[in-house]
Structures are given as C-alpha cells and as structure tokens.
Amino acid sequence: MEIMDKPYHITGGIYLVLNPAIDEATLLAKLHSALQGGINVVQIWNNWHPTADKPALINKVAALCKPRNVPLLINHDWVLLRDVPALDGVHFDTVPASLPVIRDVVKRPFITGITCSGSLDTVAWAEDNGLDYVSFCSMFPSSSAGTCDIVTPLTVKRARALTNMPLFVAGGITLQNIISLKKLTSFDGIAIISGIMGADDPEQKVKQFQLALSANRI
Structure with missing residues (x-):
C-alpha cells in the first residue's frame, strides 16, 4: 500500500491565527492582505x-491559502479534518486523549501541532508522537492568549535540547519584543492573532514581522 505524505511541512515563519467569530467579510479581506505579506x-x-x-468558512479560507501553498489548520475540533478535505491539519491546546x-x-x-505552555513534558510527548511543531504560549501578557501561563525564554531554550521540531512563540508578540526575545533563546516562528488581524494594513505588518524574525537569527 502506498504511504501518502503530509500535504505540507512546517518549518517556521509567521503563523496567523484567525478568529472565526468576527465578521466574515472582514476576516477574509484581512487574511487576503496578510497572505500577500508572506x-x-x-x-x-x-x-x-x-x-x-x-x-463553508473553512473552504473560503482554504481558497485563499491554497494558491499560496499555505497550510490551513483547525484548532481542537479534529473531526473537521475527516469532514472537510480542505483542512491540512489540527492544532491542540492540550494533549489529546488518543492521537x-x-x-x-x-x-x-x-x-499536527500543540501548545506546550511551560511544560517540557508536553514537548517530550510531541517528540515521541511525531508531531510537526510545538508552540509556547504565552511569552508576554496578551488579551488574546486567554488563560495561558507566562513562559520563560529558558523553557524555550530547554525545549530546543529536547527536539528538532520547529518552535513557535506566541502571546503578546510585537516587533520590539521579538528582537529582545531572540537574544535570550532561539525559535523558528511566531504565532499572532491581533497583531496582524488588527492592523490597518496586514500585508505591511506581516512584512515587518518577517523582517524582525529573520534579522540576526541566533
């Protein structure tokens, strides 16, 4: 039997989280602009x-992502992976009962990706179960990060010793604190919600984040 490969391979970069509760036209317009930024x-x-x-909304979002070869993931509700072929993966906030x-x-x-908060045990679980990336939330105070605990740069640094998976940092990420955080630990990408979707010009904001992320990599 032929073994199919995953549709995409995540390596890092800018990871945009969409809030599907906002006005659909606004969401799609902002997403289109952000995708143009990279x-x-x-x-x-x-x-x-x-x-x-x-x-219906997933397919509309996918129609914007696919032409640019940008993977589209669903948060938590993995059953949608079975029902909506346009989805490429799932992100878990906690370890699922049975992967x-x-x-x-x-x-x-x-x-498959997972939020690790400050738990290196979750990082180890992700490594053992062949996940594609891990995300740390929250690196800084953030209203959109909800109840995430604050994660120290040392935790991210220790995670790098446990895995070669791409490491994303999330929660309160700004153009300024990316630079300061990179001086304390290495990471491969940043996950952002309002920092991009709340911008007047998402395309330009993404370009600015890409520059900050790529400058003077550790």
Whole structure:
C-alpha cells in the first residue's frame, strides 16, 4: 500500500491565527492582505459563532491559502479534518486523549501541532508522537492568549535540547519584543492573532514581522 505524505511541512515563519467569530467579510479581506505579506501557516481558532457554517468558512479560507501553498489548520475540533478535505491539519491546546485513534478516524496524513505552555513534558510527548511543531504560549501578557501561563525564554531554550521540531512563540508578540526575545533563546516562528488581524494594513505588518524574525537569527 502506498504511504501518502503530509500535504505540507512546517518549518517556521509567521503563523496567523484567525478568529472565526468576527465578521466574515472582514476576516477574509484581512487574511487576503496578510497572505500577500508572506504568511507561512494559518490556523482557525476554535471560537465559532453558535450558528456558524464551519465547512463553508473553512473552504473560503482554504481558497485563499491554497494558491499560496499555505497550510490551513483547525484548532481542537479534529473531526473537521475527516469532514472537510480542505483542512491540512489540527492544532491542540492540550494533549489529546488518543492521537492514534484520531489518526485512524481521519484516514489521511495531516499536520499536527500543540501548545506546550511551560511544560517540557508536553514537548517530550510531541517528540515521541511525531508531531510537526510545538508552540509556547504565552511569552508576554496578551488579551488574546486567554488563560495561558507566562513562559520563560529558558523553557524555550530547554525545549530546543529536547527536539528538532520547529518552535513557535506566541502571546503578546510585537516587533520590539521579538528582537529582545531572540537574544535570550532561539525559535523558528511566531504565532499572532491581533497583531496582524488588527492592523490597518496586514500585508505591511506581516512584512515587518518577517523582517524582525529573520534579522540576526541566533
């Protein structure tokens, strides 16, 4: 039997998280602009309006991402991977009860990532279970990061000794603190919500974040 490969390989860069509860036209327009700036990964946050047509919005977002070869992930609701082929993967906020069962149900290769907060045990679990990347939240205080604990740069540095997976940092990320954080630890990408979607010109903001991320890499 032929073994299918995953649709994309995540290596780092700018990881944009979309809030599906906002006005759809605004979301799609902002996303289009951000993609023109050079977004590397897109995730749809599990914050849906109660009456949302999830597959319909996912397909509209995918129609913008696919031409630019940008992977599209869903947060938490992995069953949508089975039902909506346009999705490329899932991001978990906590360790799922049984990843093998999820993989068996979905029946196709998909990208998997997880938020580690400050837990190196979660990093080790991700490494042991063949995940594609890990994300640390929250590096700085942030309203959009919710209840995430603050993660120290030392934790991210220790994670690098445990895995070669791409490491993303999230929560309160700004153009200024990316530079200061890079002096304390290495990381491969940044995950952002309002810092891009709240900008008047998402395309330009993404370009600025890309420059800050690539400058003087450790």
